[in-house]
Amino acid sequence: MARNDIRRKVATTRNPFTVVVCTACASGDGSAALDALKATVRSCPHGMLVTTGCLLERQACTGAAPGGVTVVVQPCGTDRRPEGPAxxxxxxxxxxxxxxxxxxxxxxxxxAPLSVRWDTRSHVGSHN
Known part of the structure; x- marks a missing residue:
């Protein structure tokens, strides 16, 4: 078998979720991030991806960093109803x-925590 024929199998969650990605401030690197997130969500049977404009007022926007995108992950049921905080x-x-x-x-x-510089434990309030 040729080395190129070996494909890494990625185990993906069956937990339903929606990923919201702000594309308002995304540069070229931001579109690469969006492509990676699209591939990830496609690999999960109950995942959904939503792209949107700015999630905050322009003055408070956190995605204005070069190449940065803002991502919100909302756990939900298979019926797409929110379950828990985003x-x-x-x-x-x-x-x-x-x-x-x-x-x-x-x-x-x-x-689970993420080993990156921002705190993923900050929850978006929801009354859904």
Whole structure:
């Protein structure tokens, strides 16, 4: 078997979730982050990706860092109803942080910490 024929199988979560990505401030690196997040969400049977404009007022925007994107992950049921608080991640900058977020999503343990510079335990309030 040729080396190119070996494909890494990634175990992905079956836990339902929605990933919201702000694309308002994304540069070229931001579109690479979006592509990686798309691939991750596609690999999860109950994942959904939503792209949006700025999630905050422009003055408070956290995604304005070059190449950074803001990501919100909302755990939900298979019926897409929210279950628990959403998690605000970002700005996610650079390939290392994007890979960390993608691996975290693939594991589906929404309470697990991420080994990146921002605190993923900051929850977005929800009354849904």
């Amino acid at each position: 998690r605000w991640l970002g700005p996610v900058e650079g390939a290392t942080e994007v890979r960390a977020v993608c691996r975290w999503i693939e594991r589906g343990d929404w309470n």
